[in-house]
Amino acid sequence: MLRRRVLDSAFGAGHSVRSLSTRASDILSKFSIRPDAELKGVYDGTWRGSGEVIQSICPTTGEVLANVRTASPAEVQETLAKTREAYVKWRNEPAPRRGEVLRQIREALAAKREDLGALVSLEMGKILTEGVGEVQEFVDICDYGVGLSRMMNGRVVASERPGHSILEMPNPLGVVGVLSAFNFPVAVYGWNLALSLAAGNATIWKPSPTTPLCSIAVTRIISQVLEANGIPGAVASLVNGGKEAGEAVVESPGVELVSFTGSERVGRIVGQNVASRFGKVILELGGNNASIIMPDADLSLAVPAVFFGAVGTAGQRCTSTRRLYLHRQVADEFLGRLKTLYGSVAVGDPLAKDTLLGPLHTSTACDVYTQAVEKLRSLNADIITGGERYQRDGLQGGNFVQPTIALPKSVNPKDGIWSTEIFAPILNVAIFDELEEAIEWNNAVPQGLSSSLWTRDIRNVGRWIGPAGSDAGIVNVNVGTSGAEIGAAFGGNKSTGWGRESGGDAWKQYVRWSACTVNFSDAAPLAQGVSFAS
Ligand code: NAD
DSSP states (O other): OOOEEEEEOOOSSOOEEEEHHHHHHHHHTTTTTTSSSEOOOSSSSSEEEOSOHHHHHTTTTOOOOEEEOOOOOOHHHHHHHHHHHHHHTTTOOOHHHHHHHHHHHHHHHHHHHHHHHHHEEEEEEHHHHHHHHHHHHEEEEHHHHHHHHHTTTOOOESSSSSSEEEEEEEOOOOEEEEOSSSSSSSSHHHHHHHHHHHHHEEEEOOOTTTTTTHHHHHHHHHHHHHHHHHGGGGGGEEOSSSSHHHHHHHOOOSSSSEEEESHHHHHHHHHHHHHHHTTTTEEOOOOOOEEETTTOOOOOHHHHHHHHHHHHHGOOSSSEEEEEEHHHHHHHHHHHHHHHHHTTOOOOOOTTTOOHHHHSHHHHHHHHHHHHHHHHHHHHHHHEOOOOOOOSTTTTTTTOOOOOEEESOOTTSHHHOOOOOOOOSSEEEEEESSSHHHHOOOOOOEEEEEEEEEOHHHHHHHHSSSSSOOOOEEEEEOOSSSSTTTTTTTTOOEESSOOOOSTTTEEEEEEEEEEEEESSSSOOOGGGGOOOOO
């Protein structure tokens, strides 16, 4: 039931004693979040917060879910210092012991999977199955981190000098600052935390200011495990706050690695700031992902996959399908079938079982959507379906927009409508005749995150995944652009930032590599036969 009631002011300006909808209060009660309480948004072994108050606003109803005290500038610095102290202790724990703590975190998260998934759905707005799936991703990466804790191997390199060995050794790196986006308020932190903890680092997390409750709930779960094991809680610190808190973490010389997930605009600033102090950075920025449909594609698989890619999470995944390139031979049939699916999409409360389309995260995102559609219309694009905000009963309180398919007049990928990531369910379509042309369009945008080719022809597959193929970080075949697994390194190229997180070799960025030449002999020869005898 969607219901909103705001009662008397009890805290002064901007704060209210509220009676929340049952859907919200039921979920919040699982995390002991009371609607009339002000939550502390900072954790570094103790919970506190004396900075500005931010509100968590439900995208489905518009109701204020909670008020959260952010970190004051001094508290950010204090938390940074506490995180470093915690790192100095944590780095001495043997890696398998760190893995054991991670295993306990995994168990604690799994026990709360449904509740936490519901909180993600409530606060972010994605449908419940995706919210739960996001928590599962955190559980999965913890499993991976537990395994890694016994496999973060260096190597022994042959030395040219007699009686010498060269070791390439991974050691803990230091403090990792994790700055995350609103759309994956749990999983992105999980990717970083699991690898970082296994590697012997401490993390300081600055989540999106619009999803503070997810960050508090996750940190409560993790801190209980840490504290039960006698480990300083600041191994996994939290500072809620806005741009200033993010800047403080990014600029701190005590943060060895900044892992930033967010927009290209902010990522550009963050990347430059970290580089200016010679810090390490992982950038996971915007995507502008294309699916290409060849004439031999199995449309019974491709159409639903494009539907999920473009409409799932209301188009708010970094990997959402934003561009669709259809071979002329199948264009009409594909569009007909896709339009039918769009027409049947169940829109509404993302917590309801049958809903496939929830709201956009903020009302500002609705404005971005509206402006993008207006721009398409001004360029005489054919709006095949959608293009409006939902006005029907029960949806007006939230940020609901119609999923949109547009056929722009221009197919030039350099045009703004093709080259910009619009974080909303808008799918632009163009028709091609040769695969080379579609690959050229795929690669012509600034971003390089995900891409997908649908074909049964092995020759097309070879072209697509080879040197002249897709230049994205994710190059799928008969799989949509969205929905990655944790096992492979995740990330994109070009203006997506070149970052890699999660599986593959991503862990190697979270350690400090040393090349150690050890001399076991009774002589001290120089390399390359250099003689320096006096
Ligand atoms: P955003 O860039 O607005 O914010 C991201 C984070 O940066 C937030 O925590 C924000 O408070 C912080 N921030 C803002 N200004 C800052 C500054 N000057 N210095 C330091 N931190 C600052 O992004 P968003 O709107 O929350 O998220 C959507 C974007 O994230 C989309 O572009 C999406 O594609 C991208 N994203 C990318 C990936 C990926 O893996 N490539 C994953 C998820 C989201």
